[in-house]
Amino acid sequence: xxxxxxxxxxxxxxxSHTVVELQNAGYDVVIVDNLSNSSADVVDGIERxxxxxxxxxxxxCNDFEGMKAMFAKYEGIKGIIHFAASKAVGExxxxxxxxxxxxxxxxxxxxELMPQFGVEGIVFSSSCTVYGQPDILPVTxxxxxxxxxxxxxxxxxxxxxxxxxTIYSGVxxxxxxxxxxxxxxxxxxxxxxxxPNGVPQNLIPFVTQTAIGVREKLSVYGDDYNTPDGSxxxxxxxxxxxxxxxxxxxxxxxxxxxxxxxxIFNLGTGRGLSVLxxxxxxxxxxxxxxxxxxxxxxxxxxxxxxxxxDWANNELGWTAKETVEDTLLSAWKWQLKLREKGIx
Ligand code: UD1
Numbered sequence: 001x002x003x004x005x006x007x008x009x010x011x012x013x014x015x016s017h018t019v020v021e022l023q024n025a026g027y028d029v030v031i032v033d034n035l036s037n038s039s040a041d042v043v044d045g046i047e048r049x050x051x052x053x054x055x056x057x058x059x060x061c062n063d064f065e066g067m068k069a070m071f072a073k074y075e076g077i078k079g080i081i082h083f084a085a086s087k088a089v090g091e092x093x094x095x096x097x098x099x100x101x102x103x104x105x106x107x108x109x110x111x112e113l114m115p116q117f118g119v120e121g122i123v124f125s126s127s128c129t130v131y132g133q134p135d136i137l138p139v140t141x142x143x144x145x146x147x148x149x150x151x152x153x154x155x156x157x158x159x160x161x162x163x164x165x166t167i168y169s170g171v172x173x174x175x176x177x178x179x180x181x182x183x184x185x186x187x188x189x190x191x192x193x194x195x196p197n198g199v200p201q202n203l204i205p206f207v208t209q210t211a212i213g214v215r216e217k218l219s220v221y222g223d224d225y226n227t228p229d230g231s232x233x234x235x236x237x238x239x240x241x242x243x244x245x246x247x248x249x250x251x252x253x254x255x256x257x258x259x260x261x262x263x264i265f266n267l268g269t270g271r272g273l274s275v276l277x278x279x280x281x282x283x284x285x286x287x288x289x290x291x292x293x294x295x296x297x298x299x300x301x302x303x304x305x306x307x308x309x310d311w312a313n314n315e316l317g318w319t320a321k322e323t324v325e326d327t328l329l330s331a332w333k334w335q336l337k338l339r340e341k342g343i344x
Contacts, residue, residue, distance in 0.1 A: 002028035004076050005250060006119075008061050008106065009033055009083030010054070011042040013194045014125070014183055017243040018081060020192070023050040025247045030074045032067070033084065034060040037197050045191040061106030064113075071117040079250050080110060081123040085155070088201045089129075089300055092152035103155035104162070111166050114173050121174045121253035123246055126160055128181045128235070128268070128305055129153040137272070138235075138308035141179070141264050149300045160264075167261045174261050176249040181235035181268035181307050183242050185327035186334035193334030194239075195343075203275065204236075204328070208335035211288040214344055218290060220275050222297035225304070231275035231294075233304035235268035238322035238330075242267055248316045259315075268307025269320040278328070285329040 005022055009015040010031030016038075019029050023046070031043070031054050040056065047053040055074060059066050061084045071077060085103045086092065092099040110122060130153065131139050132146025148154035163175050184204045186193030199215075200206045210218040223230035245267050252258055273281075279290055313319050338344040 002026060003078050003254065004028045004030060004074060006030050006032060006074070006077045006080045007083065008080065008110070009085065011035065011038040011040065011056070012083055013038075014180070014239060014242060015083040016042045016046060016192045017187055017239045018083070018246045019046050019054055020049050020187065021240070021243045021247045022250070023052050023054065027250070029054040030070075030077065031056045032059045032061060032070060034058065038195070042192060048191045049187065049189050061109055062102065064109050067109050067113055071113055077117060077119055079121045079123070079254050080114070080119060081125075081246055081250065082107065082110060083125045085125065087152065089150045089152050090201060090298075092150050092155075093300065096151040099151045099155055103159060107159050107162060111162070111171075115171055119173060121176070121250070122163070123249045123253070124159065124163055124175060124177045126177050126179045127153070127156045128179050128266070128307065130157050130160065130179060131305060133302045134305060137304065138270060138306050139266070140308045141266055141311055149302070164262050174253050174258050175263075176253055176258065177262065177264045178245065178249060179264065179266050180242060181237050181266070181305070183239045184236045185238045185240070185322070185330040187240060188330060190333050190337045193331065195338065203278065204331050207279065207282055207290065208331050209344065210290055210292070211282070211286060211332065212335050212339055212344070216291065218279075218292040219295040220279070220292055221295060221301060223276070223294045224297075227274055227304055229274050229276045232301055233272040233274050233306065235270070235272055235306035236278065236324055236327070237267060237269050237320050238327040241320040241322055245312065245316060245318045248318050252316070265312040265316060266307040266309055267312060268309050270307055270309045272304060272306030273324060281324060282328045282332070285325050286332040
């Protein structure tokens with residue numbers, strides 16, 4: 001019998017790529033998603049890649065009774081990967097209560113329901129945002145947690161605390177917290193990729209939408225930072241590489257190989273690239289000239305951050321393998337596919 005895993009936010013960007021990797025690794029997947037920032041068609045894309053249709057429930061993780069009924073329906077869920085969350089930094093400043101409600105209540109519901117249904121572990125989607133602007137780069141998992149720059153960032157910090165407090169209280173399950181750097185790119189099959197609703201907040205979808213003409217011009221938020229070319233530096237990681245780390249984390253948790261009841265891993269490449277370097281590389285691989293303009297800094301942006309991924313490399317036996325060139329090309333192919341299908 002296949003081991004059953006619940007993936008919340010499983011039709012979303014990182015969630016959908018992770019469902020593919022879980023199914024390829026032999027897991028039976030149940031997706032729960034409220035479709036607030038994704039579409040049910042994503043399930044078709046997953047099926048076209050893997051040949052297996054994951055179970056899908058359109059459901060909000062904040063709905064306690066609905067989640068309870070879902071656990072009862074899909075009896076025997078052994079592990080959870082919890083992606084479902086609101087994630088736009090700027091929007092979180094405008095709508096803090098929405099962010100606190102969505103990101104806290106969904107986690108609380110899962111943690112409370114897990115023991116009732118015998119779930120053994122939860123992988124939590126966290127972010128390098130918890131480090132704020134680190135004093136030492138590359139940043140390790142032991143770096144101090146800085147005051148959050150946005151309600152979104154605060155939810156990730158507090159969710160990590162909620163998980164630790166709960167696990168240390170002696171509940172019968174474990175957790176692995178994964179701190180993502182900047183996931184980009186699309187599946188090589190071009191069946192799934194990043195498709196935010198509305199105007200993209202993140203760099204790469206804005207870049208590809210500008211390249212194809214959906215957006216007129218890309219704004220580069222600041223070139224007066226204390227970095228070699230003045231633009232911000234991030235650690236851009238291929239989404240399929242990132243997804244594979246989740247399968248390793250689930251294996252580790254369910255096979256009792258964790259060394260602590262809560263483990264934390266950075267998921268990045270270890271390489272920092274500036275916004276301007278990304279734009280240049282995108283132009284090279286796509287052959288499209290980007291219309292962009294340097295504008296003022298964006299509120300809440302961190303100057304530079306990239307990962308020290310040694311702990312994940314050594315403990316999980318996982319490394320980010322794809323080059324940024326191939327990854328940007330995959331994002332561009334995905335955008336071309338969306339155009340071909342008349343979606344965007
Ligand atoms: C942010 C969060 C991260 C979160 C992610 C999810 C921080 C520090 N990081 O990542 O935790 O998981 O959002 O949405 O809070 N840029 C432009 N023009 C654009 C868009 C972006 O120049 O149109 C620049 C930004 O200033 C930044 C870089 O591109 O330097 C990456 O931005 P983005 O893709 O939004 O990700 P982060 O802000 O790094």
